[in-house]
Amino acid sequence: MGKRLDKNIRACLESSVSRTPDKTLFMFKDQSVSYAQVLDTVNKIANGFLTLGAKKEDKIAILLPNCLEFPYCWLAANMIGAVMVPVNGRFVGNEAKYILNHSEAKLVITSNSHREMIAEIRSDLPFLEHVINIDNYEGEGHVPYSKFLENSSVLPPANIDGDDLAVLLYTSGTTGNPKGCMASHHYFVNLADIQAKLFDLTGRDRVFTAQPFYYMDPQWNTLMVLKRNATLAFAERFSTSKFWDEIRRYRITCFYCIGSMTSFLFNMPPSELDRKHNLRMVQTSGMPPRMHKAWEERFGVPVYEVYASTETACDIAVTDEADRKIGTACIGRPVYYRDAKIVDENGAEAKAGEVGEIVLKRARGMMTGYYKDPQATEHAFRGGWFHSGDLGYKDKDGDYHFVGRKKDIIRRGGENITASSLEQILMCHPKILEAAVIPVPDKIRGEEAKAYIVLKPNEAATYEEIVKFCEQNMAAFKVPRYFEFRDSLPKTPSERVQKEKLKAEVEPKMEFVVCSKRENVAVISLNRPGVLNAANSRLTSEFLLALKQAEADPEVKAVVIRGEGRAFCAGHDLKEDTTGETLEESLALIQELQETTRVIMRMGKPVIAAVHGYALGAGCEWTMNCDLRIAAEGAKFGFPETSIGTTITNAGTKLLTLLVGLGRAKELVLTSRMIEAREAKEWGLVNEVVPLDGLEQAAVDLAGKIAKNPVTSTKIAKAALNQAVNESFEQTLEREAREAILMPIKANSKG
Numbered sequence: 001m002g003k004r005l006d007k008n009i010r011a012c013l014e015s016s017v018s019r020t021p022d023k024t025l026f027m028f029k030d031q032s033v034s035y036a037q038v039l040d041t042v043n044k045i046a047n048g049f050l051t052l053g054a055k056k057e058d059k060i061a062i063l064l065p066n067c068l069e070f071p072y073c074w075l076a077a078n079m080i081g082a083v084m085v086p087v088n089g090r091f092v093g094n095e096a097k098y099i100l101n102h103s104e105a106k107l108v109i110t111s112n113s114h115r116e117m118i119a120e121i122r123s124d125l126p127f128l129e130h131v132i133n134i135d136n137y138e139g140e141g142h143v144p145y146s147k148f149l150e151n152s153s154v155l156p157p158a159n160i161d162g163d164d165l166a167v168l169l170y171t172s173g174t175t176g177n178p179k180g181c182m183a184s185h186h187y188f189v190n191l192a193d194i195q196a197k198l199f200d201l202t203g204r205d206r207v208f209t210a211q212p213f214y215y216m217d218p219q220w221n222t223l224m225v226l227k228r229n230a231t232l233a234f235a236e237r238f239s240t241s242k243f244w245d246e247i248r249r250y251r252i253t254c255f256y257c258i259g260s261m262t263s264f265l266f267n268m269p270p271s272e273l274d275r276k277h278n279l280r281m282v283q284t285s286g287m288p289p290r291m292h293k294a295w296e297e298r299f300g301v302p303v304y305e306v307y308a309s310t311e312t313a314c315d316i317a318v319t320d321e322a323d324r325k326i327g328t329a330c331i332g333r334p335v336y337y338r339d340a341k342i343v344d345e346n347g348a349e350a351k352a353g354e355v356g357e358i359v360l361k362r363a364r365g366m367m368t369g370y371y372k373d374p375q376a377t378e379h380a381f382r383g384g385w386f387h388s389g390d391l392g393y394k395d396k397d398g399d400y401h402f403v404g405r406k407k408d409i410i411r412r413g414g415e416n417i418t419a420s421s422l423e424q425i426l427m428c429h430p431k432i433l434e435a436a437v438i439p440v441p442d443k444i445r446g447e448e449a450k451a452y453i454v455l456k457p458n459e460a461a462t463y464e465e466i467v468k469f470c471e472q473n474m475a476a477f478k479v480p481r482y483f484e485f486r487d488s489l490p491k492t493p494s495e496r497v498q499k500e501k502l503k504a505e506v507e508p509k510m511e512f513v514v515c516s517k518r519e520n521v522a523v524i525s526l527n528r529p530g531v532l533n534a535a536n537s538r539l540t541s542e543f544l545l546a547l548k549q550a551e552a553d554p555e556v557k558a559v560v561i562r563g564e565g566r567a568f569c570a571g572h573d574l575k576e577d578t579t580g581e582t583l584e585e586s587l588a589l590i591q592e593l594q595e596t597t598r599v600i601m602r603m604g605k606p607v608i609a610a611v612h613g614y615a616l617g618a619g620c621e622w623t624m625n626c627d628l629r630i631a632a633e634g635a636k637f638g639f640p641e642t643s644i645g646t647t648i649t650n651a652g653t654k655l656l657t658l659l660v661g662l663g664r665a666k667e668l669v670l671t672s673r674m675i676e677a678r679e680a681k682e683w684g685l686v687n688e689v690v691p692l693d694g695l696e697q698a699a700v701d702l703a704g705k706i707a708k709n710p711v712t713s714t715k716i717a718k719a720a721l722n723q724a725v726n727e728s729f730e731q732t733l734e735r736e737a738r739e740a741i742l743m744p745i746k747a748n749s750k751g
Contacts, residue, residue, distance in 0.1 A: 008185035027233035045076035048148030056081030067402035086214035162186035180371030192223035210238035275300040341363030450482035513542035527567025534573035556708035570621025605713030610699035631677035632692040638674035
């Protein structure tokens with residue numbers, strides 16, 4: 001473990017200055033600033049914050065590009081026990097407003113470049129008291145930064161505990177609004193300590209970062225440097241054309257960057273200067289495996305993988321003593337304070353070589369939780385383990401390997417394809433600078449792959465050329481069906497591709513399904529009231545998409561399905577969907593109907609049907625798919641298929657027989673008669689009957705009640721009940737015994 005950790009960030013800065021006051025701490029552009037000079041400036045700014053009324057736990061936002069003032073103001077906030085809130089410098093008004101209001105920021109430090117934006121949203125920022133302008137603008141309620149530098153450099157003591165909040169790190173918000181990860185002082189000093197060990201950092205080292213300070217990497221870079229009294233040089237922004245010049249100019253010995261940056265650097269034209277540097281090591285996250293060996297050979301420096309996240313800091317890493325297993329996406333083993341494992345969809349630990357989700361045991365040094373969002377925190381740490389959403393496997397030697405994001409899996413027919421594996425191959429094309437692959441809906445195969453491609457400067461390529469390259473380098477079923485050339489791709493502050501924005505472009509717009517949320521309950525409404533919500537192919541596709549979105553949304557704990565107008569769903573719209581349909585299209589529609597059943601049945605969340613008016617044919621089948629059914633008085637259930645010359649296609653015969661028994665099932669199907677809600681309850685087709693005006697609320701209340709159960713318990717219970725239908729009695733006894741043993745492990749908390 002080495003030396004004792006500093007208690008907090010203030011202690012870290014003060015102790016480092018006491019050791020090497022005259023040594024250079026920061027290098028930025030042509031400026032070099034010593035440790036003592038940094039502390040002097042930081043203390044003056046901290047006193048300035050105090051004069052404005054800032055106190056411990058107050059939120060101080062920073063909306064700046066990379067500049068010396070950024071780390072000065074961040075450290076100053078932490079010196080008095082206040083909380084720094086970094087705001088993405090590329091945000092526009094509403095995006096910045098959300099962060100400032102959600103965090104309840106009392107002060108914001110910004111510059112003239114954002115002055116107009118702040119002025120436009122100022123009236124909508126009830127918590128904001130002061131705006132500090134580093135360009136010394138004094139109008140419109142701004143406080144000039146220069147006034148802070150007139151303060152004393154002697155700072156009064158502050159009582160700051162290691163578990164006190166230091167920084168609110170807002171995630172990129174790929175789904176919904178960004179979440180604020182609560183990072184404590186211990187989070188950062190602990191992260192600095194392990195990274196200093198992984199880099200084997202000494203006072204002779206010079207570290208470099210080109211990432212924005214509103215992202216966490218330059219922050220832990222700073223504290224790591226303080227830990228070992230090294231020097232940190234940082235760029236105004238990441239630039240592939242300037243990067244290596246800055247590495248040479250500042251005589252950098254090591255740096256961390258994300259995997260996409262290594263790709264950008266490798267895809268630049270080779271130069272005779274590629275190996276002319278002082279680097280001894282590079283650390284990265286997510287370097288394309290096929291590029292790893294060639295990257296090291298070209299630039300003459302070893303690259304070490306590390307697995308980390310904003311929520312959990314540094315978790316798994318390749319060390320210099322280990323076999324790096326270059327080219328295998330090996331990310332090493334858990335660092336000394338982390339427990340990790342690979343789990344399958346049921347939460348059971350996977351065997352060596354089996355792909356599953358990477359989960360990390362909750363521990364000190366991770367985020368405290370998501371700010372003002374206990375439900376999302378509970379879901380992320382369910383069962384006492386942080387669920388990363390990343391896929392990986394552990395090999396026979398105990399080393400972990402990264403496979404890709406769970407949500408980036410493309411399910412094409414019967415094959416599961418990881419988007420990252422396709423991207424890595426595409427990035428090996430000599431003309432491609434950048435590639436991103438997403439799933440797009442397909443009626444025949446479920447999903448197809450679409451590749452977005454950015455070419456290198458002054459390069460040109462054809463669709464046929466890229467397809468041929470793919471056919472030569474990947475299995476036929478993996479070749480993307482769609483390609484689109486782009487000048488650039490949307491990025492997060494950490495330079496990761498924002499795939500949600502790409503998916504939003506191809507996602508069909510909802511026309512016949514309306515989605516809403518009632519706290520943590522998703523309400524999916526079928527919306528073709530003019531035809532009693534009869535299910536045509538468009539409604540079915542949208543319903544399936546809405547179900548998958550609810551299944552994937554971590555904020556959703558339960559689902560209610562209902563219909564607009566006078567009915568739940570009057571069945572399949574045979575008139576519209578049989579006209580001019582090919583056999584292949586008919587099969588695709590049936591498969592899509594059946595997929596809705598699979599999604600509802602497998603969903604690890606309670607699904608409640610709120611039924612009024614008619615629930616006929618496919619509509620009745622959808623209600624039976626649900627875990628529970630609440631019906632309004634007078635609601636009618638039935639299967640008219642036999643009387644009109646068609647048949648049940650959505651597992652209705654199986655489910656109906658299970659619910660009401662074979663005799664009553666035959667009566668409903670063969671006679672095509674409809675039964676009302678009260679009779680349906682007597683038969684077992686409905687769980688509860690309520691007045692029409694209280695139907696939706698009753699369903700939402702029931703869903704919310706079940707959602708309070710531990711997530712893992714509900715998921716296991718649903719899976720067990722569904723599985724028991726197809727088991728022998730002895731198989732059920734055996735499975736229940738296994739689950740009883742595993743339950744304390746899987747569900748030892750409300751998560």
